[in-house]
Amino acid sequence: MSVQFARSGPGCDTGRGNVNEQPPTDAAIKVELRRLGAWKREKLPDTPSGRSLARNLKVSPTTVSEWLRGNRVPQSCHVLLALISFIRVEAQRRSLLETAVGDGDGQPVAQLLDNQRWRDLYEKDSLRRSQLGSAAAEGWQARAFLEAQTHRTPRSVERDPRHPVRSWTARQLGVHAAISGGPALAPDEDFVLPTFVPRPHDRALRDLLSAAVEHGESKLVLVRGDSCTGKTRSAFEAVREVVPDWDLVRFGEAESLQAALELNNIRPRTVLWLDTGHHYLYGAIGESIAAALRNLLDQGDDLVFILLTLWREDDHILTSAPRPGQEDTHLQARSLLAQANRIIVPPDFSNEMNAVRQISTSDTSLSQALAADTSAITQTLAAGPALLDHYNNPAGEQGFHGRALITAAIDARRLGVNGPLPLEFLRVAAPGYLTDSQRAEADPESWFTAALAYAELPIKRVVSALHPLPSAAGMGPAPGVVGLADYLEQHERSVRRLICPPATFWTAARDHLATPDVRRLARAAAARGRFRYAASLYCSVADHGDPTVLGLVGQIREAVGEIADAERLYQRAANDGYPVAMIRLALLYEKAGNGSSAELLYAHASRAGNIGATMRLAQLRERQRDLADAERLYAQAAASGNSRAMIRLGRIREQQDDANGAEKWYRKAMHAGGADIILRMAQKWERGGDWTSAERLYSLAADCGAAYASVLWARLRHRKGDLAGAEHLYRQAADAGSTGALVHLGQMNEKTEDWSTAEQLYQQAADGGNVGALLHLARLRRKNGDRAGSETFCRKAADAGEPQGLILLARACEKRGDRAGAESMYKEAAERGGATALFRIARLRNRDGDDASAALLYQQAADTGNTAALVRLGRLMERAGDRTRAEHMFRQACDGGDSNGVTEFMRVRMNSDQPLTYGLEPDGTPSAPW
Secondary structure (H helix, E strand, O other): OOOOOOOOOOOOOOOOOOOOOOOOOOOOOHHHHHHHHHHHHHHHHOOHHHHHHHHHHOOHHHHHHHHHHOOOOOOHHHHHHHHHHHHHHHHHOOOOOOOEEOOOOOEEEHHHHHHHHHHHHHHHHHHHHOOOOOHHHHHHHHHHHHHHHHHHHHHHHHHEEEEEEHOOOOOOOOOOOOOOOOOOOOOOOOOOOOOOOOOHHHHHHHHHHHHHHHOOEEEEEEOOOOOOOHHHHHHHHHHHHHOOOOOEOOOOOOHHHHHHOOOOOOOEEEEEEOOHHHHOOOOHHHHHHHHHHHHHHHHHEEEEEEEEEHHHHHHHHHHHOOOOOOOOOOOOHHHOOOOOOOEOOOOOOOOOOOHHHHEEEEEEHHHHHOOOOOOOOHHHHHHHHHHHHHOOOOOOOHHHHHHHHHHHHHHHHHHHOOOOOHHHHHHHHHHHHHHHHHHHOOOOOOOOHHHHHHHOOOOOOEEOOOOEOOOOOOEEEEEEEEOOOOHHHHHHHHHHHHHOOHHHHHHHHHOOOOOHHHHHHHHHHHHHHHHHHHHHHHHHHHOOOHHHHHHHHHHHHOOOOOOOHHHHHHHHHHHOOOHHEEEEEEHHHHHHHHHHHHHHHHHHHHHHOHHHHHHHHHHHHHHOHHHHHHHHHHHHHHHOOOOHHHHHHHHHHHHHOOHHHHHHHHHHHOOOOHHHHHHHHHHHHHOOHHHHHHHHHHHHHHHOOOOOHHHHHHHHHHHHHOHHHHHHHHHHHHHHOHHHHHHHHHHHHHHHOOOOHHHHHHHHHHHOOOHHHHOOOOOOOOHHOOOHHHHHHHHHHHOOOOOOHHHHHHHHHHOOOOOHHHHHHOOOOOOOOOOHHHHHHHHHHHHHOOOOHHHHHHHHHHOOOOOOHHHHHHHHHHOOHHHHHHHHHHHHHOOOOOOHHHHHHHHHHHOOOOOOOOOOOOOOOEOOOO
């Protein structure tokens, strides 16, 4: 392998050109190359000739021609400077250096051909290209969209008009309609708004807004809670009471909000109504909006309220920092939400049921909600449970086909599709969610119409699974697209989080979704091991104008062993100036033993500003024992805040017996956010038996404020038998706020049979938000014979989002012989993401003799990685006479390391006609036959 500097188009093995607008490419260096080429063609048309330059620079004449027409840039600075030098020598020989270039700006030829000037142009261009991160494509497309819609921008803002708060209706602002009964505050007769029942968070929200008005402070208020828990209604009632005369402006789409912010179209004393905020804060447009909202808050002169509602999981995603090495896709959103005043909406009315009962005597909607015998009043009013029943229990052919459409929509939303859902996408994706018989019996002409009618059927006249979206320009619904009910979307996110969509889903996504959505789905496919679909989706993105993904396709090719294809794709992406592709290509060169080419690529990417390349180059120098240059490069990376570089500098200092210097760099790394890396290194030393070095790092990390370091240090002391030292460190971590340390202390007290102290510690950890501590309390109560107390703690853990609590409750039901109760609990645990619950339901069905249902559930459990489910499924296959599939299941379990799978596979193979073949392990023992 060798480094090449040929450049191809961005398409991915398809031969098609770009159909979308390309990223801007007319950098200053290309403008200057065009000037140079024009001057040379006029003044030096024959000498040096294109062929002569190509021969000396070891490229093709076409490449030289492309350079001098400004279509491409040499991929190495020294090649560019060599080109300039050859032309300069001839210009000097002909005494042209002191003449003017002749294009009107009076610049002398000597300045046009100045080496330092071209070096500066090249470095600026490299830096510009290095800063085009993976989110660049979405940014280009967003800008292209806004430019294409410039004539619509004023109407987009006008379409979301500003009116006084008091003139907006609940329906207009997105409050869910309620089931029948109750007076409607809106003029629409079919929209029912039940009487408002305030809760503590409502008072907190009103107090917050009132104080902000009194002190003249702009506020970002985040009302957070699950779908259909009353977030929007709380916000609606609060602004109507506190600021009824302010303007309120709402935005139907992220683009119109972005346009309004860019036009500085937000007046003082305005409420920005951003309901379902996840529609505004994801992707490149979301980052642009978040930055503009931060700027609006920071101005401080104009009093505004930004009222945002979010689901819990979106708040967590948008505020979580990326892991080391991950792309930071939510930097602006995280910075914005750090300023938010959070109002947490509880999931139910468990503490306000008396007030609900009193008001229900005059409100038939609340009366009907109470009849459901649940404290989840808002969900019942919004027909959420009825909608779930409509989805989960379809009837007839129309119902199953409709459910397939809805499921495709759910999968699209949970895997990253933020925009409207095209009906053609759902039509093409749906067949993969049906059985063979359901597809065979469908009428090819009418199935989709009937299925869509089922999916759009109004449930209790207030909600439907799929619903029309308003037209982006004008009245009526937008043609060819639908939205998904948010209650269904959030509920099924967790239920289907471990399930991978079928092949038709990925094909439909490639052919019928917008490019930013396709890119996110490609990432989701790769994360689930669907590499072929991921590659196809990424290639579609590349064909539509985003060559950055070619490197990602290369990684997929490399992962499946197609090294030649990977190298070709990396080369094409590297030629377009993307440093990550250069690094991947350099790694391939390293593996092939071509260190010089790898070094050249690392150096090029490093000069372009890529810190990862600087780190790789430093590691090469370190392996070559050139520690001085390695330190220089690590220091260069450390200057940009790279904690890994600081740690490497600390290691070099350790090797040089400079303990003080090592500690200085380790402390810098800790303060730069490298605590996780430091602790992983300490754990590695601990596993390797170097307990002294591990303790030194644990001590350093704890001294820098990392509470978890004290926990790890305590565990090491415990392993060494120093119980007093371990207890001291656990208490130190607990005092620093570590609830995990309290759990460890509880376990130490359990071993000494101090049950009372153990329970107190577990309870303290639980009060601090440690859900696992609730399970410890449940186990402790069960051990002491308090079954009722144990089940109470299991229920608390389940309510806090821990599915294991439900699984323990279900097991208790099983032991009592409550078969129906057990299955109900297991189902609820499975819906909340408890993967082992599927296996346990299947086992119950298996015991009941329902092999068909058990097989389906075992397969679902196996898809989540449960090898025991594979064994059970294999036994069912064998019982049904399908020995081939049974053997396949047992072998899969073997590959997953399941000992029962090994036993069953050996038994089946021993009883088959196929001979067993054994190999030998390195120590001479027989290897397994698979």
